Amino acid sequence: MQRSGEVAFVDRSVDPRHELTAVMRRMQKGPNRPLLFRDVKGSDIPVITNVFGFRKTVAQSLGLAESDLLRTMVSLEAKGLPVEHVDVAPVQEVVKIGDGIDVARDLPQIVFSEHDGGAYITAGILVAPHPETGAYNASWNRCQLAGGNKLRVRMMPPQHLGRYHAEAEAQGKNLPCAIVIGAPPGLMFSAASKVPYEADELEVAGAWQGKSLRVTRCKTIPVDVPADAEIVIEGEVVAGVREDEGPFGEFTDGYVPVMKNHVFRVTAITRRRDAMYHAILAGGTEDLNLVGVPIQAEIYKKVSSFVPKIRDIATPGYVFGCVISIDKQNEDQAKNAMLAALGGYSWTKVVVVVDKDVDPFDAADVLWAIQTRCTPETGIYVVPRVPSYTREDVRDVHRGKVGIDATAPIVMQQLFERRRFPGEAEIRLEDYINADHNS
Template sequence: MRNYLQKLKARGELLEVHREVNCKHELAAVTDAAHRRWGKPILFHNVTGSKLPVLTNIYGSRERLAEIIGIGPDEFCKQWSNIAAIAEKRSMPASVPANGDIKYVECKLSDLPLITYSERDAAPYFTSAMFLAKEPETGVQNLSFHRSMYVSDTELRCRLAPRHHLTLYHEKAEQKGEYLEAAMLIGPPPTSFLTAAAPLPYDSDEMEVAAKLQGAPIAMRPCKHIDLMVPASTEIVIEGRFIPNERRAEGPFGEFMGYYTPVGQNAVFEVLGVTCREDAIFHSILCGSSEEVLTLELSVAANIYQRISAVLPGIVDVTCQPFVLHTVVKIRQQYEGHARQVLLAVFGAEPTWAKVCTVVDEDVDIYSMDDVMWAVLTRSRPDKDTLIIPETPSFYRDEHKEHWGRLGIDATVPFARRHEYERKKIPGANTVDLSAYFDSE
């Protein structure tokens, strides 16, 4: 991670804050305001309560994420949905032993920046930590993100979402009355960050995929308190285990939808030890920012693209804009009714996130909601081109059924009259040099 950080700094793409910043609310407030204005990563050098600098928003743009794996920012669906296949083409060992160049020190959780983000958060939270764990029966390694509430130096409480692989691992271990060992990685190699969010099969070894995406083996070192190997370059490693058949109060917490999740009985993680690089950098993710939501949007879009492309022709691209619950599909129309079939395919392919879906033609920029809404307003009839599917669940954490139902919008041009919908063009408008016409101010 720090190598990529240095690359961004050399290009002038890093914001640095040297004045003291409070871990409680102030750091989150500065992050939120600066991200909305500039969209650049931020390095806070002086944070209250800890000697460690805090880095945030390093993975907060499509361009930066694409650069990490060497693709274009508009190629995620075609490339990321086949991320495991791409990795398999690279024949190489997935890991090598660390050479000992990096020095580590042992510390406590309370030595780390304990960041409180939102006004009603119950406690400081670890938001960027990636859990590394082994499937209890096969030993396959999984990487995943789960927020963790700080309770003490020996206890975190983690919200494990239904159907996530780590949740299934924990449940399998619990059935045998066993602990599930896991390592929380803060600041691991960038390809592992992406792999943790990618739609990979249950039996994929995600550390191997991360290594092959990197194009080189990942140097690994053993943990001190649990039977796991972790990437040696990781800034901070929190070692521990999930206690079987134990749930304790966690929350409230200001989460990615912009609301507070209420107090819930959630998994308990017993912390057995913490190791840091001598000059460690703490990575923080502001929940609801693009650094958190973008990877989810890319994962959902890639999964939908892969599934609907397998059953329907003419699928050009998929994204989730301006939020993960809205899927936008770009198609090259093949026949009358094509868009309606796409709508139904999307709802069938993605039962959790595809609450609303809009289908547009290939001349629409699906990464611009202005262009998508222009297509909706100029190409669809509300009484004919809107599909409502009632009483259908979607987002899993929805006890009041506020996310039930589906809305589909066909914003494509009439198939038989496509020639009437050629978009106007002004020659030179996109390339004109305005400084030749106006005085700069």
């Protein structure tokens, strides 16, 4: 976790019910820096948030330049590194086992949105070995802090963790599982990615961070967890039980209503002596980077088999759409890029392909390209019926996909050359404007 640098510190006492999130929102709408709340009412654990407010920070955390991020993530994904086992782990400096645990007391009780049905863990990575093969899955899942040793977990089908649990449940067994808070960045991104079901996500995490993930064995369950994490909640997802969970203000900026969801029974909480508790605002800048970058990488993987020169891929606005900026060599490439992206990631509902002189991260520039370069009669594709976002209660709204080719025809490239203004980049306005008109 980030401990210095750009972090903004909050020393005054902050109420975890709404006040903490309100401050976080204002930070995200302003300078968007990481925030460390040192005094959160009701808990002696400081709360860190907005660690990945910028895409550039994602790249830096993996030791990469932003311009190489997607290409490198794709090239490394299949080269998983075996984990390194250690016996003495920082995340086990403080160990609490058994009946004395109360999740409504032992962890910060953050209530995010106005109508949320209670306090939630939003930055927990659920790590579980497959009941048969032992391959590790990792995924982010919100957990409602019910109290005592109970959490309620949301797994949206077809999430892999839900499939692991279903396989254990079919044998009448609970699924041993650990919730990791403050994991090394490689694991944060493998947990957010849709790597193949059979892949071991602890090994993918190692590949992405360029060194094996250090793991240690949990104290109460047969599960390995990152030794250098901040906090680990050990336990099991219970077989044959579902309880009301929600409502929760989720990343689409609306509420998920109460649904019957899984129950997690806590057996231990271990942590660093100076642990920080990571909290993520669903749909905030940090969340959209954590969700967005793996989507961009997945789409890069698919599109690069058709288009050799991709400038970059962005998910501006929201993660159900993407913008692909290409150096188009022939007219087929824009259309193939569009179709590859629409089929390449299930959630992707809107794809815009732009030329290399359009900034895919700048929504206004992308709209400019659509308005000045797209030929609607031939450049807009509607693919009916295909589902994108599969949340049970709204999935019918998310049927059908749209692709927009906003690239200029190659034969007309000269006519579409963007104007440049020599000297513009070097000019300092203050050198030109009279001092008394500066303010």
